[in-house]
Amino acid sequence: MTFEEARAQFPMLERYAYLNAGTNGPLARATGEAVIEQTRRDLEHGRSGMAWFERVLELREAARLGLAAVLDADPLHVALTDSTSRGCSIVLSGLGLGAADEVIITDQEHFGLTAPVHAAGVRVVVTEADEDAIVAAVTPRTRLIATSHVLWTTGRRLDLRRVREDSGIPVLVDGAQSAGAIRVAAGEFDFYTVSAQKWLCGPEPTGALFVRDPEQLRVTAPGYLAQTSYEPTGAFAPKEGAARFDSGWLATPMLLGLQAALATHPEWRYERAAEQAARCRELLGAHVDVVTPAGHSTLVSFRPSGDPAELVAALDDAGVIVRELPGRNLVRASCGWWTSDEDLQRLAAGIAAAA
Amino acid sequence: MTFEEARAQFPMLERYAYLNAGTNGPLARATGEAVIEQTRRDLEHGRSGMAWFERVLELREAARLGLAAVLDADPLHVALTDSTSRGCSIVLSGLGLGAADEVIITDQEHFGLTAPVHAAGVRVVVTEADEDAIVAAVTPRTRLIATSHVLWTTGRRLDLRRVREDSGIPVLVDGAQSAGAIRVAAGEFDFYTVSAQKWLCGPEPTGALFVRDPEQLRVTAPGYLAQTSYEPTGAFAPKEGAARFDSGWLATPMLLGLQAALATHPEWRYERAAEQAARCRELLGAHVDVVTPAGHSTLVSFRPSGDPAELVAALDDAGVIVRELPGRNLVRASCGWWTSDEDLQRLAAGIAAAA
Numbered sequence: 001m002t003f004e005e006a007r008a009q010f011p012m013l014e015r016y017a018y019l020n021a022g023t024n025g026p027l028a029r030a031t032g033e034a035v036i037e038q039t040r041r042d043l044e045h046g047r048s049g050m051a052w053f054e055r056v057l058e059l060r061e062a063a064r065l066g067l068a069a070v071l072d073a074d075p076l077h078v079a080l081t082d083s084t085s086r087g088c089s090i091v092l093s094g095l096g097l098g099a100a101d102e103v104i105i106t107d108q109e110h111f112g113l114t115a116p117v118h119a120a121g122v123r124v125v126v127t128e129a130d131e132d133a134i135v136a137a138v139t140p141r142t143r144l145i146a147t148s149h150v151l152w153t154t155g156r157r158l159d160l161r162r163v164r165e166d167s168g169i170p171v172l173v174d175g176a177q178s179a180g181a182i183r184v185a186a187g188e189f190d191f192y193t194v195s196a197q198k199w200l201c202g203p204e205p206t207g208a209l210f211v212r213d214p215e216q217l218r219v220t221a222p223g224y225l226a227q228t229s230y231e232p233t234g235a236f237a238p239k240e241g242a243a244r245f246d247s248g249w250l251a252t253p254m255l256l257g258l259q260a261a262l263a264t265h266p267e268w269r270y271e272r273a274a275e276q277a278a279r280c281r282e283l284l285g286a287h288v289d290v291v292t293p294a295g296h297s298t299l300v301s302f303r304p305s306g307d308p309a310e311l312v313a314a315l316d317d318a319g320v321i322v323r324e325l326p327g328r329n330l331v332r333a334s335c336g337w338w339t340s341d342e343d344l345q346r347l348a349a350g351i352a353a354a355a
Numbered sequence: 356m357t358f359e360e361a362r363a364q365f366p367m368l369e370r371y372a373y374l375n376a377g378t379n380g381p382l383a384r385a386t387g388e389a390v391i392e393q394t395r396r397d398l399e400h401g402r403s404g405m406a407w408f409e410r411v412l413e414l415r416e417a418a419r420l421g422l423a424a425v426l427d428a429d430p431l432h433v434a435l436t437d438s439t440s441r442g443c444s445i446v447l448s449g450l451g452l453g454a455a456d457e458v459i460i461t462d463q464e465h466f467g468l469t470a471p472v473h474a475a476g477v478r479v480v481v482t483e484a485d486e487d488a489i490v491a492a493v494t495p496r497t498r499l500i501a502t503s504h505v506l507w508t509t510g511r512r513l514d515l516r517r518v519r520e521d522s523g524i525p526v527l528v529d530g531a532q533s534a535g536a537i538r539v540a541a542g543e544f545d546f547y548t549v550s551a552q553k554w555l556c557g558p559e560p561t562g563a564l565f566v567r568d569p570e571q572l573r574v575t576a577p578g579y580l581a582q583t584s585y586e587p588t589g590a591f592a593p594k595e596g597a598a599r600f601d602s603g604w605l606a607t608p609m610l611l612g613l614q615a616a617l618a619t620h621p622e623w624r625y626e627r628a629a630e631q632a633a634r635c636r637e638l639l640g641a642h643v644d645v646v647t648p649a650g651h652s653t654l655v656s657f658r659p660s661g662d663p664a665e666l667v668a669a670l671d672d673a674g675v676i677v678r679e680l681p682g683r684n685l686v687r688a689s690c691g692w693w694t695s696d697e698d699l700q701r702l703a704a705g706i707a708a709a710a
Contacts, residue, residue, distance in 0.1 A: 011398050011399050012398065012399055012400060012401045015399070015400075016400075016401060018401055020401075020403045020404075023402075023403040024401070024402035024403050026401060027394075027397055027398045027401075027402070029398065031398075032394050032395065032397070032398035035390075035394045035608065036391050036394055036395075039382075039387050039390045039391055039394075040387065040391075042382055042387070043366050043367065043382045043384065043386075043387035044366050044367055044370075045367060045370075045371075046367045046371060046373055046375075046379070046381060046382075046676065047378075047379035047382070047552075047559065048375045048378040048379050048676060048678065049375075049671055049676055050668070050671065082437070082603055082604065083578075083603055083604060085578060085579065085603065086576075086603060089575075089576040093448070093575065093576070105587075105588075105589075107587050109587075111577075111579050111582070111585050111589070111591070112578075112579060113589075114585070114587065114588065114589030115577040115578075115579075115581070115582070115585070115589045115591060116576065116577070116589070117588075117589050118577075118588055118589030118590050118591070119573075119574065119575050119576065119577055119589070124588040124589060126587050126588055197402075203606060204402065204604055204606045204607065205603060205604040205605070205606060218474075219474065220444075220448065220474050221441075221444040221448070221471065221474065221576070222466075222470040222471070222473075222474055223438075223440060223467075223470075224440065224466050224467060224470075226470070227466070227470075230466050230469070230470070232460075232462050232464075232469065232481050233460075233469065233472075233473055233479040233481055234460075234466070234468075234469030234470045234471070234472050234473030234474070234479060235473050236466070236470060236473070248437055248438055248440065248441060248560060249437065249438060249559055249560040250560070251558060251559045251560060251606065251609060252559065253390065253608075254606060313405070316404055316405065321401065321403060321404055323403065
């Protein structure tokens with residue numbers, strides 16, 4: 001697949017310089033058509049009966065397989081979820097931690113991670129977003145390190161393999177800005193939670209959670225599909241592997257759409273996305289203060305000379321889609337494998353015009 | 356709106372005698388077209404930017420308003436969820452109960468209710484599905500009664516207002532088989548959880564949770580939309596009212612579809628559905644042992660003379676969709692306001708042919 005062919009899958013890219021996959025990825029025509037196809041089918045033939053349920057279960061297993069491949073993980077260790085945040089909740093509530101236990105997070109995490117940590121009722125230790133700072137914060141009471149592979153704010157990538165090894169503490173990785181953007185090997189960690197509607201360009205809301213040792217995590221919000229048998233008290237025999245953590249029903253049209261979305265990504269996706277992020281840094285460096293370190297991720301965050309919200313609005317008017325990071329005086333551009341040089345030039349020109 | 360006009364909204368009813376809204380309701384053309392419209396819009400214009408987010412938030416509030424109307428409740432007390440089960444989890448995990456606390460359930464509950472009760476780590480007290488039996492099971496340790504308004508198995512309706520008054524214990528109502536099927540006044544209870552993809556004919560997965568006193572329930576799985584402000588530790592100021600319990604992102608196409616779905620129901624829906632259920636009982640009574648008491652709900656459960664799974668399959672072949680209740684030797688027909696006399700005659704004829 002050439003770059004032009006691969007990019008042509010996304011109708012919106014004909015119109016917009018879309019640089020916000022860190023929020024939601026662009027949708028491919030095939031993804032949208034799959035959602036529409038299943039919706040029409042459900043409209044004409046309904047949403048029940050043996051054949052329909054079998055199809056739903058097949059689509060779920062296909063989604064699990066596809067997401068496991070992105071995570072370079074065994075599908076047996078992958079649960080289907082509706083978001084990165086849901087994965088955080090499943091892990092934090094399932095560990096059975098209490099007020100005497102410490103969980104380390106950094107000061108650059110998304111609310112989708114910090115809120116479940118807070119809700120677990122543990123002592124929350126906030127460090128700088130830096131490998132050494134994280135490891136230095138470990139005490140005998142530390143039960144978990146919960147942090148992002150790629151920070152959604154600065155785009156910095158943390159060496160979490162090193163953090164895992166140096167600390168000896170279980171690590172929950174927030175992969176919202178990594179899965180589909182950079183190569184991931186979830187098996188190096190204890191828990192890895194991702195979203196599929198961002199860099200994987202899937203329908204909302206879809207995601208996955210990798211769990212290395214499913215037997216060691218309690219199922220705190222069991223859905224019907226979590227079990228193989230149950231008693232009138234609600235006691236149940238969980239499914240083998242991480243499927244017991246499947247977080248609930250995913251819409252059938254969205255499952256078919258996810259299957260299509262996972263098939264849109266070319267082999268050269270990670271290399272190309274990294275190249276375009278490097279090119280973006282270079283182009284923007286002439287106009288603004290880029291805070292993302294070179295070679296870290298597919299995000300490029302920068303401090304504009306003027307008001308970030310005004311810049312984002314002005315760019316939006318010009319069909320250039322980026323986002324503000326409120327309270328941080330930053331604007332963030334997400335570079336995907338589908339990003340063209342022209343997209344980046346439009347961004348740079350828009351920034352220059354606003355300066 | 357005449358019956359013929361109202362029924363004609365559902366393309367699948369031209370083909371099938373669809374009697375399984377207790378699993379998933381039929382989809383109206385307008386509902387499917389709304390899902391498709393938003394999917395096309397997202398395909399062409401993407402899923403981010405100020406205007407898109409404002410639209411999503413408006414659609415969420417419209418859904419909250421529509422679901423609150425069905426529950427005869429103040430929207431301020433209604434959270435948006437993705438299922439009845441999610442509502443049960445939100446309540447059970449939020450009450451902060453422990454091993455010394457008792458929760459009463461009946462022996463006719465769905466796993467979507469019993470599993471969250473079990474997961475809460477409480478002492479589970481299982482009674483017969485009967486008002487007196489429930490009240491008799493109350494002890495000084497009882498913290499919650501969690502049971503269905505309409506039992507998904509037998510279709511019996513429980514007088515939970517009486518249970519609430521006689522016991523003085525907070526009641527969590529599983530409204531999966533009531534909301535949209537019979538008149539509901541959620542405000543009579545402490546918690547009322549419903550699904551919108553069943554009797555309300557909404558897209559999957561959608562639902563709502565009524566919470567009478569939001570301040571008294573902890574937010575254990577906070578989503579981004581739960582808060583008005585937050586700190587780096589994850590501590591947050593919750594939104595006013597029950598919106599703090601909103602269970603996560605709902606797909607934008609599904610939100611638009613839900614709005615369309617909530618507009619399909621005629622004023623005479625509850626009366627007509629009750630009439631058709633009565634007619635169904637009458638017709639089936641000639642062939643099988645009907646277990647649903649008269650005048651209770653829109654479900655008609657019956658014990659067939661032969662094997663239930665074989666009967667369901669034979670009916671399916673004839674375009675008549677009902678469901679088996681595994682392990683209970685029962686088959687269940689769901690009668691909606693859209694159900695025609697011909698649908699019921701097809702069911703009766705299919706049962707007679709199989710006998």
